[in-house]
Amino acid sequence: MDVITGFNVAKQALELLKVIRDGRDEGLVREAAGQLSEKITELQMLNAELSGLYQAERQITMELREENKKIEMFALQAASYDLHTTDGGSTVYRSKKPADPDVQFHYLCAHCYSGSKVSILQPKPERSQHGGFFIHYCPLCKNEFRMNKVPAWDLPKTVRPFPH
Structure with missing residues (x-):
């Protein structure tokens, strides 16, 4: 009715x-x-x-x-982040330059961000490395991201460049 x-x-x-x-x-x-x-x-x-x-x-x-x-x-929240490509070629969202010099940049998972979720990337346990880059992961969706280069002194001896 x-x-x-x-x-x-x-x-x-x-x-x-x-x-x-x-x-x-x-x-x-x-x-x-x-x-x-x-x-x-x-x-x-x-x-x-x-x-x-x-x-x-x-x-x-x-x-x-x-x-x-x-x-x-x-x-x-999203207004505080910009799209960023890491040294390892991963696309993530990075916090804008903080006003406080003691505060470090932090990174968000691009996959979760596209779903309106804020998930801060975390370093993998045991200083995980792949292809000479540190690996971070998303706690929500478990995606992994190659971040910054591993310094030469942190590389295994078989991968370190030999001094001339």
Whole structure:
């Protein structure tokens, strides 16, 4: 049922009330009372349906507000990062130059960032290296990123350049 149907049912109920109030014929009044009872039941069903729709709409509105709040928060955070290519050729997001010289740059996973998630890359345990670059990983999606070059003194002896 829709709202117009509800108004029509209410109008019919009012007409039946007039018949009952003005009625002189006992049979006609009884018939009108029976029909009025049906109209009241229809109105109650319509009211329950509208109440359910209203509650569903409120739930959707709350969810959309929450989602909008998350998007706004991410947009505020995202303004603090720029796209960056590491020495190892990985594409990540890097924090903008910090005002405090003691604060180091940090890097975000590009995959998670594209999904509006902030995930700070972490160095792999045991100073993991691959192809002469330190490896960092994303704690959320587990992607790995080649970051900066491993200094020559940290390379295994078999890979170190020989002095001339």
